[in-house]
Amino acid sequence: xxxxxxxxxxxxxxxxxxSAEFVFGDTMTAISQDDSGVDVTFEQTxxxxxxxxxxxxxxxxTTRQLAFGPExxxxxxxxxxxxxxxxxxxxxxxxxxVLHNTPGRMASLHPVHGRALAAFIFRHPQIDDFDHRDxxxxxxILAAAYQGAGWxxxxxxxxxxxxxxxxxxxxxxxxxxxxxxxxxxxxxxAASSVSLFGDGSxxxxxxxxxxxxELAASPxxxxxxxxxxxARHRTLVDPRQGNVAAAAALMVPATRTxxxxxxxxxxxxxxxxxxxxxRTRIAPRPAAVAA
Numbered sequence: 001x002x003x004x005x006x007x008x009x010x011x012x013x014x015x016x017x018x019s020a021e022f023v024f025g026d027t028m029t030a031i032s033q034d035d036s037g038v039d040v041t042f043e044q045t046x047x048x049x050x051x052x053x054x055x056x057x058x059x060x061x062t063t064r065q066l067a068f069g070p071e072x073x074x075x076x077x078x079x080x081x082x083x084x085x086x087x088x089x090x091x092x093x094x095x096x097x098v099l100h101n102t103p104g105r106m107a108s109l110h111p112v113h114g115r116a117l118a119a120f121i122f123r124h125p126q127i128d129d130f131d132h133r134d135x136x137x138x139x140x141i142l143a144a145a146y147q148g149a150g151w152x153x154x155x156x157x158x159x160x161x162x163x164x165x166x167x168x169x170x171x172x173x174x175x176x177x178x179x180x181x182x183x184x185x186x187x188x189x190a191a192s193s194v195s196l197f198g199d200g201s202x203x204x205x206x207x208x209x210x211x212x213x214e215l216a217a218s219p220x221x222x223x224x225x226x227x228x229x230x231a232r233h234r235t236l237v238d239p240r241q242g243n244v245a246a247a248a249a250l251m252v253p254a255t256r257t258x259x260x261x262x263x264x265x266x267x268x269x270x271x272x273x274x275x276x277x278x279r280t281r282i283a284p285r286p287a288a289v290a291a
Contacts, residue, residue: 002007002112003201004112004113005201008201023045026042026043026044026045026064027042027043028041028043028062028063028066029041029042029043029066030041030066031053031063031066031067031184033053033182033183033184037049037050037051037054037183038050038051038053038182038183038184045194049200050220051183051196052183052184052185052215053067053183053184053185053188054144054184054185054186054187054211055067055184055185055186055190055191056186056187056188056190056204056208057190058188058189058190058193059075059169059172059174059189059190059193060132060191061174061186061190063184063186064174064186064190064191065188067181067184068176068181068186074174074175074176075172075173076172076173076174076175077125077126077170077171078170078171078172078173078244078248079123079124079125079147079171079173079248080121080122080123080124080167080170080171080248080252081120081121081122081127081141081168081170081171082119082120082121082168082169082170082171083119083120083121083138083142083167083168083169084117084118084119084120084166084167085117085118085119085156085159085160085163085165085166085167086115086116086117086165087109087110087115087116087117087118087159089115089116090114090116091109091110091111091112091114091116091117091288092109092116094111094114095111096110096111097109097110097111098110098160099251100150100151100152100153101253101259101262102149102150102259103253103254103255103256103258103259104122104123104252104253104254105120105121105122105123105145105146105149105154105252106119106120106121106122106251106252107119107120107146107149107151107152107153108120108121108284109152115140118124118130118156118159120142120145120146120156120168121171121251121252122145122252123132123248123252124141124145126170127141127170130170132168132169134228135166135262138166138167138168139166140164141159141168142157143157143158143160144169171248172193172245173192173193173194173241174189174190174191174193175192175241176191176192178230179191179209179226179230180193180223180226180230182223183222183223185211185226185229185230187204187207187208187211188200188201188203188204188208189204191207191237191266192234192237192241194237194240194241194243194244197230199240199243203233203236203237203240206233206236207229207233207236207237210229210232210233211225211226211229211233214226214228214229214232215229220266239288249262250262
């Protein structure tokens with residue numbers, strides 16, 4: 001089951017807007033803290049003081065940069081870039097995702113609320129001057145990466161040229177020795193971006209729940225709460241940060257042989273899953289144990 005980013009944002013906003021203050025169209029420019037609180041300077045509004053600052057602001061986190069240091073110290077490029085773009089028309093199928101692979105490149109079409117969404121994932125070294133906000137640069141990168149590709153890719157690239165809702169970024173991981181410094185902590189991709197399979201939002205939600213529990217357990221000692229939050233949540237995050245290589249090999253094989261092996265393996269998966277399901281149904285039930 002997939003929940004789109006916009007739907008998730010709307011759900012969270014509608015659920016919390018009566019009990020939280022939202023400020024849109026602004027960003028932090030400086031953070032200064034002492035033992036009792038954090039002073040924050042904003043680009044647009046007046047400075048304010050808070051008990052705690054939680055940076056849940058994604059891979060390119062401003063909070064992380066201000067409180068911990070430049071992005072280059074913590075972000076590890078995983079050899080891939082990914083782009084998505086909604087299309088104007090309805091999806092060909094409401095259930096099926098169609099993938100087209102050539103070595104090192106994937107293009108896909110899949111349905112979201114009955115509408116079609118195009119996605120591109122491709123292997124590429126880190127682009128040193130990459131700007132995740134530069135739409136024109138993103139168009140040039142995609143055009144160069146998919147030059148000469150077949151299937152429906154030329155048609156999709158034509159749509160890329162005029163798309164206003166194109167998103168492109170590197171597949172990267174945030175690796176940090178600690179997610180907290182004093183009364184500033186990080187959550188979600190800002191602390192530990194993980195993989196290609198959508199774990200980021202799931203882990204961010206789980207992490208927020210854990211963070212809330214620990215802060216409620218010792219409101220007078222936020223540093224201890226942040227330490228417990230990190231210790232608990234890393235048990236979920238750390239195993240998943242090793243899954244990127246496997247996901248990349250599955251979705252974007254680097255060679256023609258890799259594509260063929262992946263396709264052969266996927267044909268066997270339904271039979272293997274059925275066999276596993278059948279074993280669970282015919283295995284003898286364990287005997288009851290009295291205590």
